[in-house]
Amino acid sequence: MIVVIIVNLSTGLCVLCEDYASGPVRLTVVSFFSFVISYPNTFARKTIGFLVFKSFGQSVMSVDATSRATRKSLQPEVGLHSDATTTSAGEHPHLANQPYEENSAAPGEEALYTEEVRESSAVEFQLSDRLTLSERVRIPSGGQIALSPPYKCSAQVTLLDGECEMFGANLTPGKVYEFIYPQRSVMASFAGCQVFVRKSGYIEPTTVILGDPYPDMVGWIHAVLEEQRLRAEASQQYLRGPAIMVTGPMDSAKSSTCRTLLQYAIAAGWHPTFVDLDAGQQGISLPGMFSMAIMDSSTEAHPERGAMTQRYVLPLGKINMNDDTLLCRQQGECLAKEVQRSLDKARHLESSGVIINTAGWIDRHGFISLTEFAEIFHVNLILVMDDAHLGHRFKKWIAETEQDIEILYCHKPVSLALRTIEARRDYRDHVVKSAFCLPDGSPTQWTIVPLNKLIFYQIASFHNVELRNGKKIAVCNQVSGPSTNLSRVLAISSATTLECDVKSFRVLGFAVLLRFSTPANQAWIVSTMDLNRVRGQVILLRTEVMAGGIRHLYPKEELFAEPVPTTRTPAKPFRYPVNQVHHGGGY
Structure with missing residues (x-):
């Protein structure tokens, strides 16, 4: 028997359901596709998805999908396996004691997904007032998953076994990490792990991505910074640590790369200084500001911004930095003086170096501002994210001005999607x-x-x-x-x-x-x-x-x-x- 469910993925509400299950039924996903409906001259949007199941061995009855009372009285839980049960967020840790089996599908069932998603197992769908999807996902060595909940949706992740990191910080086994729209995250594992993912409001299966060079490239960049830090710490003379400026177009993982490099430095015992010059998407303060902070592992980490101390915020008032380029330069000079005063207080802070995040403003005026920031903060490394043309422009500028700056290049994560306005x-x-x-x-x-x-x-x-x-x-x-x-x-x-x-x-x-x-x-x-x-x-x-x-x-x-x-x-x-x-x- 084929069961077709039409779902409004934007709100997570079931708008049409035929042959609704009266009890637990083993289902296999046959196909899933969706499309987006946009309303002109408004910000309204609606994503409609069609989810097709194939049922096995149980009778199915028809239930009015618009009746909330009927859905609450039945409270059906349908899963791909007969032993699947609904697990709340507080009960996640007990799953860590259950060993993961490579071939956990029931005998005679066909493969669920493509090669990249075949590692997912124990998937269950709960059709009620709000759609939920719970699945145990195995991330192999070198794999990663991305979570980007749609509008008014959320996702929870719990590490069951193995090692997994998010923005360079290791996940704590048994701890629930929640992401609510518009938050998004990428989790990678270098040694393999198993995580429990629970999605609320949308039922898109989690895809495991293999072969992405981004994690290895970020690790190589960290090795370059680590070498310069050790050289500055061991030097008998005054020698400053690395000062790297991360540049690139919008949605090229600049902020994610900065956070990953900062977490790697903290894990190695350093206290790098983080400077955020992205006024539109601030990582330290509120939008419309220029800011700096010293990363410190002894402080409590913010779920989105990490462990920071000694914050220093300067006003800008602008989201679009193109509105007043001279003000951006003036505020950048004031912030650079404060950064230098902070580094002069301790030799260890000087050796830990500076990591600078910039906005995705790389047009004519934006590129000029980036070169000005590189001179103001005495940058010796420029990391270009996913834009070879921008890297060639920096090389040309360095050759013309005879700057002692090295250009590095890094791909953005494959799983990172472009964000809308x-x-x-x-x-x-x-x-x-x-x-x-x-x-x-x-x-x-x-x-x-x-x-x-x-x-x-x-x-x-x-x-x-x-x-x-x-x-x-x-x-x-x-x-x-x-x-x-x-x-x-x-x-x-x-x-x-x-x-x-x-x-x-x-x-x-x-x-x-x-x-x-x-x-x-x-x-x-x-x-x-x-x-x-x-x-x-x-x-x-x-x-x-x-x-x-x-x-x-x-x-x-x-x-x-x-x-x-x-x-x-x-x-x-x-x-x-x-x-x-x-x-x-x-x-």
């Missing part, structure tokens, strides 16, 4: 939401701050401003009002006055303006630090990163409720004149 936007929203929410996903409590205590400020290298009399002047920074900064990520500057170069001061934290009332002199703000404890005025730097999803987490009846009156007498509200321009600092 919507996926990039969703990832930025995910990072912003993670900064202003508790570990359980609930939002932090907002606070009420006097409005006249806040100064909304926009930094720039220079831009033209038209005054009321029609004249245009070139200015670098500008004071703005609260109305143009609602639901926007604002950087809390460490500067205490506008009579200085504000953009050269580090960022202390971030805030989102949820609501304000000028007559009451009150501003409703959610922030990563308590602004009421800050003496004097607080300078909030405007960014292009929107945080509308943060405001939607708070109920309107709670956010717009009348606040409890305070005993303090409200100060006179600070008035923002139209088109007021501040000329101080940063020319």
